[in-house]
Amino acid sequence: MTEWVNAKVIKNKKWNQKLFKIILHAPISPFIAGQFSKFSIKNHENKNIYRIYSYVNAPNNTNLEFCITRIPNGIMTNQLYRLKPGDIINISKYSAGFFTINEIPSCEILWMFATGTAVGPFCSILQDGKGLDKFKKIILTYATKYKDELIYKKLIQKIQKKYYNKLILQTITSQEKDPGSLQGRIPKLLKNQAIENNVGYIMHKNNSHVMLCGNPDMVKDTTSVLIKYKNLQKHFRRKPGHISQENYW
Known part of the structure; x- marks a missing residue:
C-alpha cells in the first residue's frame, strides 16, 4: 500500500x-x-x-x-x-522503477533515446553521474515535434561540460527543420543510419546498450528496428540483452 x-x-x-x-x-x-x-x-x-x-x-x-x-x-x-x-x-514517500543505471550492464557505448518529457529520467541520471564510469561514451538522442519543445536542451548542454567529450547530444524534430537537429522519427532515422552517421558512432551488439524512454509507439517501433536491423535483444535480469525500455504514459 x-x-x-x-x-x-x-x-x-x-x-x-x-x-x-x-x-x-x-x-x-x-x-x-x-x-x-x-x-x-x-x-x-x-x-x-x-x-x-x-x-x-x-x-x-x-x-x-x-x-x-x-x-x-x-x-x-x-x-x-x-x-x-x-x-x-x-x-x-517511496519511489519505484528499474530504469536505472545499476540495471544496465557495462559496455562501450550507452545509447539513450527519449521523446518529449521522457527526457526527464535521463536528465536525472546524467546530473547524478553515479555508475556512468562503466561506459566510454554516452549518446543521448532527444526528440520532439517542434524545436521549442526541446525544453531541456540547455540543461543537457550544461551537463555536457562536466563530461567533456564523453556525452554527445543529438536532437531531433519531427515536424519542422531545426539547425543542428535531424528531422524525422527515431525508428526511421535508426533504420537509415542517419543518427549513427551524424554522431559518428556505430551501434553494435558487442559494444552497445540502448535505453528507450518515451511514448509507447516510439518504444515499440524502435525496439523492432533494433532487433531486425541491429540484431539486439531486449534486456531482462534473467536474460541479459541490449535494450532497456520504459513507456512514458
Whole structure:
C-alpha cells in the first residue's frame, strides 16, 4: 500500500499551454536516478486518482522536479498545471522503477533515446553521474515535434561540460527543420543510419546498450528496428540483452 506525504509546490514553470514543470519539497525517502514517484489528487467525485511521474532532478537535489505534458481534458495534468507556489499535493514517500543505471550492464557505448518529457529520467541520471564510469561514451538522442519543445536542451548542454567529450547530444524534430537537429522519427532515422552517421558512432551488439524512454509507439517501433536491423535483444535480469525500455504514459 502506498505511503503518502505532503509535497509543497515551490515553483510551477509553464513553457506554454502544453508543457510545464513543477518543483516540490517533500520528505520522501531516497530514490535512485531514473525512478519515478506517484502523485495523488481528488477528482470531481472526490475520489483519488493516481499518476506516475519521473524525477528530473538528481537524487541529492532537494528540489524535486517533474516535467509534465498537459493533456486536454486530463483531470490530473490540468490540476497540476493550475498549482501555485505554496499549494500542497500528495506524492508517494517511496519511489519505484528499474530504469536505472545499476540495471544496465557495462559496455562501450550507452545509447539513450527519449521523446518529449521522457527526457526527464535521463536528465536525472546524467546530473547524478553515479555508475556512468562503466561506459566510454554516452549518446543521448532527444526528440520532439517542434524545436521549442526541446525544453531541456540547455540543461543537457550544461551537463555536457562536466563530461567533456564523453556525452554527445543529438536532437531531433519531427515536424519542422531545426539547425543542428535531424528531422524525422527515431525508428526511421535508426533504420537509415542517419543518427549513427551524424554522431559518428556505430551501434553494435558487442559494444552497445540502448535505453528507450518515451511514448509507447516510439518504444515499440524502435525496439523492432533494433532487433531486425541491429540484431539486439531486449534486456531482462534473467536474460541479459541490449535494450532497456520504459513507456512514458
